[in-house]
Amino acid sequence: MELRERLRRLPKTELHCHFVSTIRPATLAELAARERIELPHHDPSAPFDEGGLLAFLQVFDAAQAVLTRPEDVARVAAEGVADAVAAGSLRYRELFVNPDDLPLPYPVLIDAMIDGLEQGRAEWGVGSRIVVAIDRSLPASSAVALVETVLAHRRAAVVGIGQDNLTADGAEDALRFRDAYALAERHGLKRTAHVGETMRAQPADVPDAIDALRLDRVDHGYRVVDDPDALARARDSGVPFDCTPYSTLRLSQWPFAPDHRIARMIRAGLPVNLSTDDAVFFDTDIGREYADALPAMGLDLEDATRIARAGFEAAWCDDDERAAMLAEFDAAVRAGAGSSVETPSYRTVQ
Ligand SMILES: [Zn+2]
Structure with missing residues (x-):
């Protein structure tokens, strides 16, 4: 079997995956027509220069606005799982959802997502699990209010x-957003943050956020490899990194090459796993990311194989579920899905 196909078939997680960005283009068009929302033109393969990013954000806003009914939300969640299974052998997904920008009340939205994800499991x-996303365009007080909403409507x-x-x-x-993260920690919620993504960030922002927000994972984090001290601090923390190759190509124009920051993070021994971030807008899927x-x-x-396994180790599911997924993964690798070489395991951060 050729390498591409073996990479596609490797069982995978997605831990950094924004719910709205998993919508099928055909579903988006159908729901937009029903809601009489005009979709701006967006070419996902075009580079995200200033105009491209603006078009992406306009389509993203429209994709949020069309999800007016609980059954829409359940459908998008279930279709997203089906597509990722077909494209890249998805076995586990954590979906980010930003309730502040979706038209349904929080508990209705979450219960509909759970319905769709349960279809994916069945x-x-x-x-699957759900990660509630703080809207970074809003003030810090909104983030605290969002965590309070999550706590008022706890769902496993x-x-x-x-x-x-x-x-x-x-x-x-x-x-x-320190206060929101502290509140989440006090109530037993796990924590990740988008840090060190572009050249505007500083390398030390990554370990600083790990320490100050007491992060369990980092989304992106690429700039950390540009400074040895920041890299050492991040590595010592043991915190896993949810990296998204296509987003770096689209947003930062970083070509896939051996000196790509994700490759450098992996070679430096950071526990990296891969996801799509905004699949439909970046013209990617979990198979292509690998x-x-x-x-x-x-x-x-x-x-x-080590990267894929790191995703299961970094999953925020129950210990029993993680152990079962790792056993399934190892069996698939032994059966030829990944490398037959013994794969060293990354340390799981609890
Ligand atoms: Zn993201």
Whole structure:
């Protein structure tokens, strides 16, 4: 079997995956027609220069606006699982959802997502959890209010908080949400944040956010490899990184090459796993994130197997479910799905 196909068939997780971005283009068009919402033109393969990013954000806003009924939300969640299973052997997914920007009340939205994800589990055996995303364009007080909403409507499937959207000035400034993260931690919610994504961020922003927000995972984090001290601090923390190759190509124009920051993070021993981030808008899927990016970055099937396994280890599911998924993964690898070489395990952060 050729390498591409083996990479595609490797069982995978997606831990950094924004719910709205998993919508099928055909479903988006159908729901937009029903809601009489005009969809702006967006070419997902075009580079995200200033105009491209604007078009992406306009389509993203429209995709949020069309989800007016609980059955829409359940459908998008279930179709997203089906598509990722077909495209890249998805076995487990954590969906980011930003309730502040969706037209349904929080408990209705979450219960509909859970319905759709349960269909995914029933039909394809794919596990899932939900991560509520802080809207970075809103003030810090809104983030605290969002965590309070999550706590007022606890659901076992909602396991933590993360982030989405952009800040008004494009800066990350993750630490301004310190109060929301502290509240989440006090109530047992896991925590991840979008940090160190672009050249506007500083390398030390990554370990600073790990420490100040007491992160369990980091989304992106690429800039950390640009400074040895920041890299050492991040590595010592043991915190896993949810990286998204295609988003770096689309948003930062970083080509898939051996000196790509994700490849450098992997070679530096950081526990990296891969996801799509905004699949429909970046013209990607979980299969392509492995099959397109990793060989071009000089990484082989053994590396890919370790990266895929790191995703299961970093999952915010119950210990029993994680152990069962890892056993299934190891059996699939022994059966030829990944590298036959013994794969060293990354340390799981609890
Ligand atoms: Zn993201």
